[in-house]
Amino acid sequence: MNFPNNLKAVLFDMDGVLFNSMPYHSEAWHTVMERHGLHLSREEAYLHEGRTGASTINIVYLRQYGKEATPELIEQIYAEKSAEFNRHPEAEPMPGASDLLKRVKADGLIPVLVTGSGQRTLIDRLSHHYPGIFTPQHMVTAFDVKYGKPHPEPYLMGLAKAGVKADEAIVIENAPIGVQAGVAAGIFTVAVNTGPLDEQVLREAGAHLVLPSMPALYEAWPSLRASSHTDY
Ligand code: CA
DSSP states (O other): OOOOTTOOEEEEOOBTTTBOOHHHHHHHHHHHHHHTTOOOOHHHHHHTTTSOHHHHHHHHHHHHHSSOOOHHHHHHHHHHHHHHHHTSOOOOBOTTHHHHHHHHHHTTOEEEEEOSOOOTTHHHHHHHHSTTTOOGGGEEOTTTOSSOTTSSHHHHHHHHHHTOOGGGEEEEEOSHHHHHHHHHTTOEEEEEOOSSSOHHHHHHTTOSEEESOHHHHHHHHHHHHHHTTTTO
């Protein structure tokens, strides 16, 4: 799949793309799971990034005990995980993200947020750190979707909200499960490897392009857009 030559919208994941929040999430997951005798390393937490909390808990529980976790336990662990995460300071904006968002906007493209997060303060934080970029009409959050990543639903909804087709958009993701969702939606998917995973994991998830960071994507942006027109 080639970079779209009629690009109209850029669909951005949030955690690990716009905010450097993943170190706090992985630490919180590891701490709380260990508290309950469940083993999830910090690095493995990155592999599950983008799943619902319930699904992550159940995968680990099933692996250890050979049966499903009860809804009560899932609720308990997830509440503790959220509390643990909130003990950390607010995550910093990801280096390079602001430059890329401004470029996307200046290019006349529609920026769309597609996140599995359901933080109520989301819109405030986005407008504080990235003023004038995202509008509420162009956001897909945990409250909008039924399935969540790796299901293509969130990204298909992002296309619908932007009013564009799959070949008129790209996805910017950092996690294997998010990459799977973008690819399953039929969208050219760029992975930025902002965490500790081997980049091969992102390629195996189907990423059409893997770059080491958001500044690297910003640097590559002009040539990516130019390359999409070389077929003419
Ligand atoms: Ca992410």
